[in-house]
Each structure stands twice: as structure tokens, then as C-alpha cells.
Amino acid sequence: MTLDLTGPPRPWPHALVRRFGAAHDRALDRADCWATPPAEGDPELLERLADLFGAPPGRTVVTGGVRQFAGSWAGLTRTALVERPGFADIGLVLAGTAAVSALPWEELPGAAQSCPEPVTVWVTSPYRNPDGHSLDTAGRAALAELARAGHQVVVNQVYRWYAPSVEPPPGCWSVTSLAKLCGGGSRLGWATVPDGVTVLPALRGSGPATTWQRAWAGFLDRPALASLHRSCIEPTLEARGAFTDRLGELLGWEFAGGGMSLSLSWHGAEEDRVMAEFAEQELRVGPGSAFDGQAGSVRLAFTGVDAAGAVRAADRVALLAARTAGALMPVR
Incomplete structure (x- = not known):
């Protein structure tokens, strides 16, 4: 199963979708x-x-x-x-x-x-x-x-x-x-x-x-904002934490920063090869060139997976890292 680490948006709860639709209808129902x-x-x-x-x-x-x-x-x-x-x-x-x-x-x-x-x-x-x-x-x-x-x-x-x-x-x-x-x-x-x-x-x-x-x-309003945070932000933070914790256990890697994403770099490899290697592990990632990153780098974003998927992604990255003899590492 391919895991999407390109950063797609998380879906809203149906109740929020309906609520937004009602707000949009009210906005349209005004003369101006x-x-x-x-x-x-x-x-x-x-x-x-x-x-x-x-x-x-x-x-x-x-x-x-x-x-x-x-x-x-x-x-x-x-x-x-x-x-x-x-x-x-x-x-x-x-x-x-x-x-x-x-x-x-x-x-x-x-x-x-x-x-x-x-x-x-x-x-x-x-x-x-x-x-x-x-x-x-x-x-x-x-x-x-x-x-x-x-x-x-x-x-x-x-x-x-x-x-x-x-x-x-x-x-x-x-x-x-x-x-x-x-x-x-x-x-x-x-x-x-x-x-x-x-x-x-x-x-x-x-x-x-x-x-x-x-x-x-x-x-x-505050309830809608809290619901969006629970549905879209908290699962992403949980997934990123699960990923970094798992690679800390497996490889001793430490990650700086926080938020929804992180970067990995494969020293000495061209971007096309790095992207192909991640794809072979059934991992979709963002190319470093889209972010003016260093050669051989990729971005992993965690809005498209849950914590369990993030752990599976970490296991696949660990396998890939073992094949690189230490060339694949976190960008600090």
C-alpha cells in the first residue's frame, strides 16, 4: 500500500462541511x-x-x-x-x-x-x-x-x-x-x-x-476552530511524532523543528534517483527542488497519514537508510 507523504489536505468532518454550506447559503441570501x-x-x-x-x-x-x-x-x-x-x-x-x-x-x-x-x-x-x-x-x-x-x-x-x-x-x-x-x-x-x-x-x-x-x-467561530484543530492538526502532529519516534528507536535519528513536515537528504544522490527509491518503497514524497532544498533532499509531510501509517512509513525509510550506508539522513 502506497503511503502519501506529499501533504494532501485532511478531509473535514461531515458536520463541518454541512455547517460551512449553511454559512455559504446565508451569505448568498443577502441583497448585497x-x-x-x-x-x-x-x-x-x-x-x-x-x-x-x-x-x-x-x-x-x-x-x-x-x-x-x-x-x-x-x-x-x-x-x-x-x-x-x-x-x-x-x-x-x-x-x-x-x-x-x-x-x-x-x-x-x-x-x-x-x-x-x-x-x-x-x-x-x-x-x-x-x-x-x-x-x-x-x-x-x-x-x-x-x-x-x-x-x-x-x-x-x-x-x-x-x-x-x-x-x-x-x-x-x-x-x-x-x-x-x-x-x-x-x-x-x-x-x-x-x-x-x-x-x-x-x-x-x-x-x-x-x-x-x-x-x-x-x-x-471557536467551536468550528476547535473541531478543525482536532480533525486536521492534531492527527498530523501525532503522525509526525510517531514517525520521528520510530526512527529514533530504529536508527537513533533526531529531528529538529516541528509542524507538519520534515526533510531527509541522501548525500551524493540525484533527486530523480532519490524519488525513485522512495517510490519503490511505496512512499510518495515531495521533491527537494520544490523547496529550493539541498541536492538529494525530499520533504515528508504528514497530513495524509495517521499515526499507524506514519510508523509503517518510518519502517520503510529505515530499510531504505540501511541500503544507503548512512547517506540518507535527516536535514538539520
């Missing part, structure tokens, strides 16, 4: 359902985001998600520095209107400081894709210092659902979405503007349709 939404977002949704997630009134802008935010952001600066590893599509979106360089977190401050004008710095924390790493105290301080120096720092918090709530470093933008909680098809997110900064014109009016915003506003 096809009206253009306000520039920063529908007031009902903004109120809901403030209540549930602390999204600050007056500094929150509804968007269609993180990728859409990046598209609206593109062109704000002539240079963009993005994290490596990270979701490679962000660099591609920004590259349409800026010179983009992908660098490890520790190299971003020096690269920004060497530029003669403000640049965009893009990082993902907590639990970034693909390795599950989060900014430490020193990393947060470095980003805050870049923001104070006039650079535009964006912290993608799309994996916030897997971690305790944390504010972005002072002076930094934050952007998130419901994609890693509800599924990529939710197409709803929001950005938080740094205190004292004016909302960028390109971001105003970038949210989805009025009906869609109101449907989510009518659906999302």
Missing part, C-alpha cells in the same frame, strides 16, 4: 452578496479575525492567501531576499518584478545590509516548509533590526496552526492563511501591517469575493 468588498476586507470577517486570532483592527488586510499576497507585493522593492530552503514558488512570483536571491536564514541580514536601498526579506516561521524550523530569539532580533533599518520584512506564518501563537518581530509584516488548517482551496488569508505603516495600495482590494468572505465569517 455581489457587492464589491471593502478594500481591507469585509467588516464581519475582519471582526471575526480580530476576535479569534488577535488580528489588529486597522492593520489587517484580507487576502486570497499567501501566494496571492506575494503577487500583490511583487515590485515593492527592486531586490528580494527569500529563504532557502522554502517554498520555491514564492521566489518565482517575486522574480517577475525584482531581482531575487535565495539564501539561508543566517545569511539574509548581511545580504540585506549590503544593498544600497531597501529590499524585501521573506521568511517563514514558525515551522517553515519543508524542514519544520522556526526562528530563534537571535533570528527574530535580526529581522527586527532589518525592519528598523528600513527593509521590508515579511514573515509568512501559514504554519501558525501547529504552534503556540507568536507575534512577528517588531516592524515586520506578517501574512498567513487558512490553507494549512482547512486546505489550499480555502483561498482566504490576511496580512498584518506593521504598526505605523500605511497599507500598500496594491494590497487593498486583494481579498476574495464578498460572499466568500462572509461565508467564512459566518462559519468560523
